[in-house]
Amino acid sequence: MSALALALVWIGAGVLAAALLPRLRLRRAAGLAPLAAGLSALAATRSEAWPGPLASVGYGGHLELGRIGLGLIVAGGVALSVSLSLAPYLDGGEVLPACLVGAAVVVALSATVPLIWGLAFAVAVGALAVRWIGAAPGRGSLAAGRVAGLGAAALIGAATFLPSAGPGVATRTALAGGLLAGGISTLLGLLPVGGWAAGAVASIRGGDLAAWGLLLAPAVLLSAGTAIPDLPAGAHTPTANVLLCLGLASALFGSAMAAVAPPQERYGRVLLADLALAAAGLGSTHSAGRLGGLLIVLTHLAAAPLLLHPPRPGLARPRQLSWLALTGVPPTPSFWGRLLILEALAATSGSALAAGICAAGGLLAGALAGLTSAASAASAVDDAGQPAVATRLLAWLVPLCALGIGLAPAGIAGRIFGVDFAAGF
Amino acid sequence: MNQTLIALLGTLGGVVVALVDGPRAVRVGAVAAGLVLAPAAASVGGYPAALVPLLAGIIAAVLATAAERLALRLRAVPGLDPLVPVVAPRHGLFGPRSIRTLGAALGVVGASWVSLNVEVGGVATARGAVFATGYLWLMGSLRLLRGRALEDLATGAAAVALAAATGWLLEAGPGALPEAAAAAGLAPAAAVTAGWLVGRHHRRATTAPAEDSTPPPTAAALPDAPAEAAPPPGAAATAPRPP
Numbered sequence: 001m002s003a004l005a006l007a008l009v010w011i012g013a014g015v016l017a018a019a020l021l022p023r024l025r026l027r028r029a030a031g032l033a034p035l036a037a038g039l040s041a042l043a044a045t046r047s048e049a050w051p052g053p054l055a056s057v058g059y060g061g062h063l064e065l066g067r068i069g070l071g072l073i074v075a076g077g078v079a080l081s082v083s084l085s086l087a088p089y090l091d092g093g094e095v096l097p098a099c100l101v102g103a104a105v106v107v108a109l110s111a112t113v114p115l116i117w118g119l120a121f122a123v124a125v126g127a128l129a130v131r132w133i134g135a136a137p138g139r140g141s142l143a144a145g146r147v148a149g150l151g152a153a154a155l156i157g158a159a160t161f162l163p164s165a166g167p168g169v170a171t172r173t174a175l176a177g178g179l180l181a182g183g184i185s186t187l188l189g190l191l192p193v194g195g196w197a198a199g200a201v202a203s204i205r206g207g208d209l210a211a212w213g214l215l216l217a218p219a220v221l222l223s224a225g226t227a228i229p230d231l232p233a234g235a236h237t238p239t240a241n242v243l244l245c246l247g248l249a250s251a252l253f254g255s256a257m258a259a260v261a262p263p264q265e266r267y268g269r270v271l272l273a274d275l276a277l278a279a280a281g282l283g284s285t286h287s288a289g290r291l292g293g294l295l296i297v298l299t300h301l302a303a304a305p306l307l308l309h310p311p312r313p314g315l316a317r318p319r320q321l322s323w324l325a326l327t328g329v330p331p332t333p334s335f336w337g338r339l340l341i342l343e344a345l346a347a348t349s350g351s352a353l354a355a356g357i358c359a360a361g362g363l364l365a366g367a368l369a370g371l372t373s374a375a376s377a378a379s380a381v382d383d384a385g386q387p388a389v390a391t392r393l394l395a396w397l398v399p400l401c402a403l404g405i406g407l408a409p410a411g412i413a414g415r416i417f418g419v420d421f422a423a424g425f
Numbered sequence: 426m427n428q429t430l431i432a433l434l435g436t437l438g439g440v441v442v443a444l445v446d447g448p449r450a451v452r453v454g455a456v457a458a459g460l461v462l463a464p465a466a467a468s469v470g471g472y473p474a475a476l477v478p479l480l481a482g483i484i485a486a487v488l489a490t491a492a493e494r495l496a497l498r499l500r501a502v503p504g505l506d507p508l509v510p511v512v513a514p515r516h517g518l519f520g521p522r523s524i525r526t527l528g529a530a531l532g533v534v535g536a537s538w539v540s541l542n543v544e545v546g547g548v549a550t551a552r553g554a555v556f557a558t559g560y561l562w563l564m565g566s567l568r569l570l571r572g573r574a575l576e577d578l579a580t581g582a583a584a585v586a587l588a589a590a591t592g593w594l595l596e597a598g599p600g601a602l603p604e605a606a607a608a609a610g611l612a613p614a615a616a617v618t619a620g621w622l623v624g625r626h627h628r629r630a631t632t633a634p635a636e637d638s639t640p641p642p643t644a645a646a647l648p649d650a651p652a653e654a655a656p657p658p659g660a661a662a663t664a665p666r667p668p
Contacts, residue, residue, distance in 0.1 A: 115593050115604050119586075119611060126582060126611075130618060133575060134505035142511040145578045149569045153585045156608070157562055160545060160592035171542045 001044045003063035003110035006037075006073075007103040013037040014099025022092040030095040031084035037102055038077015046070050048418065050109065052226040053117035054162060062112060067418030069109030072222055075301050075416055076215045077102060083214065083305035085394055087207035088312055097131035098211040100124070105219040114162045117223065118155030121187060124216050125152045132204050140199030147196040151186025154179045162235070170234060177235035180227075181242035187220045188279050189272050190243075190250040198257070201268025206308030213271055213304055218297040221275065225282050225290045236285075244283030244348065248355040250276035255362025263373040267307040270326055270366050271300055274334070277359055281341035284348045291413075291421055292340030295405075298413050299325060299333040302402035306395055307370075311377045314386040321399030323371040325406065328364050333405040338363070426464045428553030432540075434461040435557020436533065439564040442584045443529040444522050448508055448623055451616045454568075454580040455485035455587065458561050458612075462591040465554035469546060470599035477594065477602065478587045481609035485583060488613050489620030496624025506626035507575035507619050528567040536560035546596045554595055562588035579619040586611035 001009070017033035020026075050066020065073075080098055084090065101124045108120035129145030158179035161172050182193075189197025201209060228239055254273030261269045278296045281289025303322045311319060328334045338360045345356040386392070405412050410421035438461030442454045459482020467475035540556035565584030572578040590609035593601055 113604055115589065115608055119589070119608050122582070122586075122611060123614070126578075126615065126618075129578060130505070130575065130622075133511055137505070137511045139512055142573070145575070146570055146572055149572075149578060149582065150566055153562070153566050153569060153581075156585060156589040157592075159589065160596050161543065172544060175539075175543055 001040070003044060003065040003106055006041055006044045006065070007106040009040050010034075010037040010099050010103035010106060014096040014102075017099070018092065018096035021095070027090045027092045028085070030090055030092065031081035033081075033095050033099055034077045034084065034102060035081035037099060038074050038081065041065075041070055041073045041077065041106075044070060050226060051112055052230050053108075053111045053114050053223060054227050054230045055112040063107065063110040063116075064112055065106070065110040066226075068222055068226070069106075069219075071417040072109065072215075072218055072297070073102070073106055075298070076105070076218065079214045079301040079305050080210050082394060082398065083210040083308055084207055086305055086315075086391065086398075087205075087309055089205070090207055091135070093131065093135065094207045097127040097208075098215075100127035101211040101215050105215045108219055108223055114159035114227075115156065117227075118152065118157075118159045118183070121155055121183075121216070121220065122149070122152035124219075125149055125187070128208075128212055128216070131208055132200065135205065135208055136203050138203055140196070140203035143196035144200050144204075147193055148187060151183045151193075153183075154186065155183035158183060162231075173232060173234035174238065177231070177238040178242075180231075180235065181239040184220060184224045184239075185243065185246050185279070188217055188275050190246040190276055190279060191253060192246075194250055194272070194276075197272055198269070201272065202265050206310070209268070210304065210308055213268075213308065214301055217275055218301070221278055221282070221293055221297060224279075225293060228282060229285070240283045240285050242283070243279050244352065247276045247278075247280030247283055248345075248352060248359065251280060251359035252355055252362065255359045255366055258366025259362055259369055261366070263370070263377075264310055266366060266370045266373070267304070270363060270370070271304065273359060273363055273366070274300060274326075274337075277338065277341055277356065277363075280352070280356065281344050284341075284344040284352070286344035286347050288340045288347070289344030291419065292337045292342075292344065294413050294417055294419060295333060295337030295340065295409055298405055298409075298416065299337055299402060302333070302398065302405055306398040311374065312387060314392055315395045316374055316377050318392075318395040318399050319374040319377075320371055322402055323367050323374055325399060325402035326363070327367040327371070328360055331406045333402060333409055334363075334367075336406065336409040426468060428468070428551060430553070431464045431468060432553035432556040434464060435536075435553070435560050437461060438557070439532065439536075439560040440529050442561065442564045442580065443525045443532075443567055445580065446522070448576070450576050451579045451583055451619045452486040452489050455482040455489075455583040455612050455616055458482055458565075458584045458587045459485075461557060462561060462587055465551075465557045466591045466594045466605075468551050468554045470594050470602075473602060474594045474599050474605075477605050477609050478591050481587055481590065481606075481612045482583075485613040485616035489616035492617045492620040493624035493627075496621045497627060499625070505575065505622055507579065507622040508626070510573040511575075512573060525567060525571055528571070529564060532560055532563040532567065535563055545592065546598065551595065554591075558588050558591045558595060562592065575622065576619055579615040582615040583612035586615070 013033040046065045104120045104124035111117040125148045132141035161176035186193050251273050258269035274296050278293035281292045306322050325332045326334050328338050342356050345352040438457045441457040445453045459478045462478035463475040536556050536559035539559040540552045545555050565581045568581030590605040593605045
């Protein structure tokens with residue numbers, strides 16, 4: 001199956017689920033669509049190394065799904081499916097935009113032309129914006145359409161200038177690098193324009209937010225990690241520096257906010273701070289930073305399906321264990337991811353390392369606060385109505401997977417993303 | 426075509442994209458952008474290249490109209506009206522379009538800078554085409570940034586898509602028609618989405634006036650909605666209804 005066919009499978013699954021499930025009164029089965037589409041990626045034709053969105057300097061590019069993209073699509077599809085299955089409420093409209101985002105991510109992670117890469121992210125942002133504004137109209141959801149849409153437009157604009165950007169710091173190269181850095185940092189919710197993401201995690205329900213947190217943001221991160229090393233020097237250095245500085249500032253701010261945020265917003269803040277730390281790791285341009293970003297992404301793919309949703313009776317213990325996986329205490333998976341990023345920051349500069357350590361400390365405080373609030377919620381609500389056995393089993397699967405990753409991070413992440421942690425990438 | 430004329434056409438099209446409002450804004454914006462970008466694309470790729478933005482703009486208008494009419498015929502579904510501002514409008518000092526007018530004026534400076542300082546593709550003399558493309562991209566981004574309703578965002582997305590397609594043609598030449606056509610395809614997609622939602626909402630307004638008197642279902646209004654899903658103050662519940 002080609003990458004284009006895989007994208008069509010995602011769209012078809014979303015359309016079918018959106019059209020049929022509400023009529024059959026099976027809204028709760030919405031998770032089957034991303035699960036089927038994600039697993040169908042295993043049948044896709046893939047290349048061992050995705051050449052990246054800047055590969056086709058001669059234009060006329062084609063779609064080529066690499067191993068790393070395949071891993072994200074499969075793991076993201078499964079995580080999205082679990083997230084939808086664990087959502088306390090589904091109105092039936094979540095699945096179509098989520099599957100459209102999945103299709104766009106397939107195209108973005110197999111694009112070999114920067115225009116198609118940026119265009120795929122624009123489609124994903126558009127699908128999310130329409131859904132978010134319809135589901136929770138307000139400043140938070142409107143900002144997602146405005147600012148994230150502008151970020152996608154910046155990536156599209158950068159595409160025009162990227163192919164012939166030269167090694168020197170010419171006007172054209174600087175413009176390409178600036179637009180690229182602006183687009184990536186906007187879509188990842190980095191400061192100073194990342195307020196839209198903070199507003200979204202505060203106002204959008206978990207079932208709707210999952211497509212951004214589990215598919216779109218990781219895809220931006222992974223594809224940027226592949227694209228940035230291929231940039232000409234004149235655009236590479238400023239882009240990396242912008243991601244490093246904005247990533248560290250956002251990680252510091254996000255981790256502080258995670259520590260003091262109300263319980264229902266805390267996980268979103270931790271996710272934003274971790275994504276920012278991963279972006280800083282990319283900006284360090286060291287291999288360890290990119291590998292750490294992969295582990296951070298994998299950790300949240302495992303933990304987010306449960307923590308994106310508000311506490312429910314009977315699921316407090318799994319939530320506690322999921323928060324534990326995010327503390328950064330060894331041997332949790334977040335520890336290994338943050339350690340690798342700190343290693344990359346140490347190789348960059350002492351001040352970057354200091355900022356990274358502060359951010360990791362803030363994330364630890366935020367995760368511990370989440371753990372504490374989950375414990376208090378456990379004693380308060382556990383005697384209320386219990387969810388179905390299948391839901392509880394699924395909820396237990398989430399923290400077990402998350403903690404299991406920490407026991408063999410290199411092996412599991414290498415198996416999923418096809419990356420050799422010993423050799424780097 | 427004369428590059429000065431192409432730049433002038435681009436300015437006119439950009440102003441239309443920046444200022445057009447109402448239920449047909451996406452269609453008008455897409456057609457205007459396609460019309461003024463066609464000469465810019467033709468300056469490097471000839472008639473085949475000119476057809477990309479032109480056809481995309483026209484197809485966007487046609488498909489949006491078809492989607493709206495189709496939605497009018499289907500069963501009423503509650504949902505989002507793309508014409509209603511998501512948040513309450515602020516009264517601009519010189520009217521609702523004052524910021525966009527200012528942005529359109531400043532955009533001329535920005536696009537001029539790009540056309541004079543950045544060489545796109547191998548045609549160093551196509552300054553007017555680069556200006557027109559850059560100006561349309563800036564005006565599309567302005568619509569995105571200043572958007573208050575989904576219609577605004579769709580208008581901006583259509584303009585950005587057509588400008589990106591033309592920019593790619595300027596950069597890569599006529600050999601890049603498939604990628605440019607794919608990029609231009611975002612304009613019909615945005616227009617169809619807006620047209621569909623407009624039709625669906627109008628259907629709802631004409632067949633179920635009592636239902637329309639309630640705001641669209643927000644997260645807070647749902648029976649078991651979590652507390653964090655409540656929209657912030659000033660959200661659509663307070664937004665003005667269409668006449």
